[in-house]
Amino acid sequence: MARWYEKHVLPRLVARSCGNTMLAPYRDRACAGLAGKILELGFGSGTNIAHYPAAVTGVVAIEPSDTAWRLSAPARTSSATSIERGSLDGQILAEAEGSFDAALSTFTLCTVENPAAALAEIARVLKPGGTLHFLEHGLAPEAKVQRFQRRVEPIQKALAGGCHLTRSVEGMLRDAGFSITALDCFYAPGAPRFESALSLGTATRS
Structure with a gap:
């Protein structure tokens, strides 16, 4: 039953949640400046397609869920950008070293089993100097909210496919050797603070 839920139901719930129109301005900001051939980690149902700049010439989508990939079909079909499905596991990419101008990750590092x-x-x-554009939720800046995040995280992980609430986006990027070039941390309106602490920015390969 759990596998059926994660395979068939969860991708639809994620598509609905991540497709919230209130997030559209943040997706615009995250995608701004993307150009050339890009890799999108956690492609999902293709919500970011509408936000790709015209300078994006091709996208390799990293998406393990067949259901999510099927849900993205209408957006992919109507897109002028060439989009192909790449590796199924973002932790072990088959794509060649230095083959992308930029990468994009939105609401994905919370769920990846091994974000490092x-x-x-x-x-x-990424090519040398290549840029990672990110929009992620994670550890809140306030201790009071952090305490609540830690209490409810086990429930969140069980219901949302392993989604963590307490991962520090900035910390993960720095630990991975990225140089953060822009970072905006804020609470998205219209949602409880424990799940709406967002980090939006860019980081370059060191």
Whole structure:
């Protein structure tokens, strides 16, 4: 039953949640400046397609869920950008070293089992000086909210496919050797603070 839920139900719930129109301005900001061939980690149902700049010439989508990939079909079909499905596991990419101009990750590092491995792989496949654009939720800046996040995280992980609430986006990026070039941390409106602490920015491969 759990596997059926994660395979068939969860991708639809994630698509609905991540497709919230209130997040659209943040997706615009995260995608701004993307150009050339990009790798998108956690492609999902293709919510970011509408936010790709015209300068993006091709996208390799890293998405393990067949259900999410099927859900993305309408957006992919109507997109002028060439989009192909790449590796299924972002922690072990088959893509060649130094083959991407930029990478994009939105609401993905919270769920990846080993984010350090995923970030190391992104760094490997980026060209020297390549940029990672990110929009992620994670550890809140306030101690009071952090305490609540730690209490409810086991429930969150069980219901949301392993989604963590207490991962520090900035910490993960720095630990992976990225140089953060822009970072904006804030609470998204319209959602409880324990799940709406967002980090938006860019980081370059060191």
